Amino acid sequence: MDCVSPSETAPAWLPNAARLYLAHTEGGCSLRELARMEGCHPSTVLRQIRRVETRRDDPLVDEALTRLGAQARTARSRKETPPMTATIRVDRPTADDPTIQREARRILRRLNEPGAFLAVAHDMEKAAVLREGPDGHTSRVAVVERSVAEVFALRDWIGCRTRGRVTIYEITSAGRAALKRILAGDEARQSGQAEAGSPYGDQHRDWETATDEKAERIRYNRAESPLSILGRRRDKDGKPFLAPDLVAAGERLREDFEISQMGPRIAQNWERFLTGGQRGGFQPGSGPLNGPTDARERVVSALRDLGPGLGDVVLRCCCFLEGMEQVEDHMGWSARSGKIVLRIALQRLKLHYERLGEDAGLIG
Template sequence: MNISVEQDPRSGAPSKRRAKPATDLPPEAARLLTRLGEPCAYARPDPLAEGSLIVRRGGDGISVGSGRFAAASGRALAAADLAEWDAAGTRLTISTAGRSRLRRQAAGGEAAFAAQHRDLVVEQEDRTAEPVLRNAAENPLAWMVRRRGRDGVPLIDAACFEAGERLRRDMTAAALLPRMGSEFGATRVDGGGPRDPASAADHVIAARQRVRGALDAVGGDLSGLLIDLCGFLKGLERIEVERRWPARSAKVVARIALGRLAEHYGLEREATGPERARLRLWRG
């Protein structure tokens, strides 16, 4: 059994602590973990059946049932740090370790432990670009929209997440960020390339105008943060270190900046009436 060495919190002297054994989950607990891994899924105690949990999934006011499990399965996941309860103890959600375990299971074989640090998604910067495979685990916006506070609410809502993603796509299309991998639309050695270079240049100019308009709307005091966060995908801790900000302050400023950006794009969490209803989360 592995032994880890830590400092005693009272005396500061090294102390030995037995590491948690990596035991297999009971079958029902494993199924519950899979259900909690679905988008916006959570479990709560069943008010009609003591000792049971009801799993719900969905968001933005839409909730769909996803099964009933024994409360012991939830306790098993929480004890293994694969799920966590909110401060009120009424909502059980999957933890970061739980998602890593699901990714290991999905990958299997030699790639299992590498997959736990990846969250691969297919993205398309615009309608004319080639789809790109990205690791969402490296995107701080994806981390913020999945990370929940003590109240069970994500650090940023879907509107703020989409606003940050739209700015990143425009910055990439405007050639303001370094491209990772091959650029299939660029001129090739054989003289090939985009069929209409002029239209390609217009596309870049239009993207730069959208970026400039968005940053001007947010304000110069917050635009630099959005460039680092959405464009260069710098984490919150790194931003705090580089800017010499207090710990956990970047999270608050990022919320304000993304909120202003969402207002600029006209993104809202919910419509406020037929005359003001907007198309939400439209990918242009």
């Protein structure tokens, strides 16, 4: 019986060790056959297969491999397909799909923030990114499809910290390196370079740059947003300068901003939404919205409600991730006044989301 190369029997995003594992356990390929196709010693293949087998105590890894194995057996059993030549079909997005790359950019950035982790419940179709604040308050800052989380686990971008009814995952060093490569490639494309300069070198750095509407380069630490920094500061009475519910409102706006894929270059003309009256789009009471287009409508609705000034400060601080000094300089405000305006803007934003209720979207 002939053995098919692992590259022909698994989706493109699957790591090579998992390909070998499925080819051996589901495809019936012997270690010697796999070693011959890979051009290595059988003991090397055996080590990779055993490494994958030991990871099956991870719920996401086990679910993904079980599903892939079942699809392989179904494909092989089809009468019109010769034995051992069926390919493993995947009915969920692959890593080559822009959806996976976009989700990796969005979710890994969130998991790279201090106190962030991914929670996966056994009976839930989606996973949630939660972040624990210095006061012990935990807020939900992002959601992701469970199938996407499975890809992250198989690629070793997230690792299991605790298991139970709710399993907790954290970003790994491999996940941070992947995030830096993705963002380095984004920066190269935005700057007009034909190729990313050195994505594997940039993965060892922890800074990021963005471009605002004046084509100015903004450099900041991607591991922490200005909002989370202000959320840790205390006033003279020892209370947080920004209450957890205000931070949650700003994070909700940022989540929609990232899902909408707007970016500074698109959002730079957002003022037209504030001065042109209602032009359709999202209306309170129209029901929950999902996807990039609907997320953009939610951002526009929130900025329109805040109006110029307050809308500017939340957009720049929560979405563009500009620091307070840069916001004050851009807006022409006096020093240390920006954070006061930001707090007022977040209070208005919180009221905006409270009025929408369940129509505000997934993050609450």
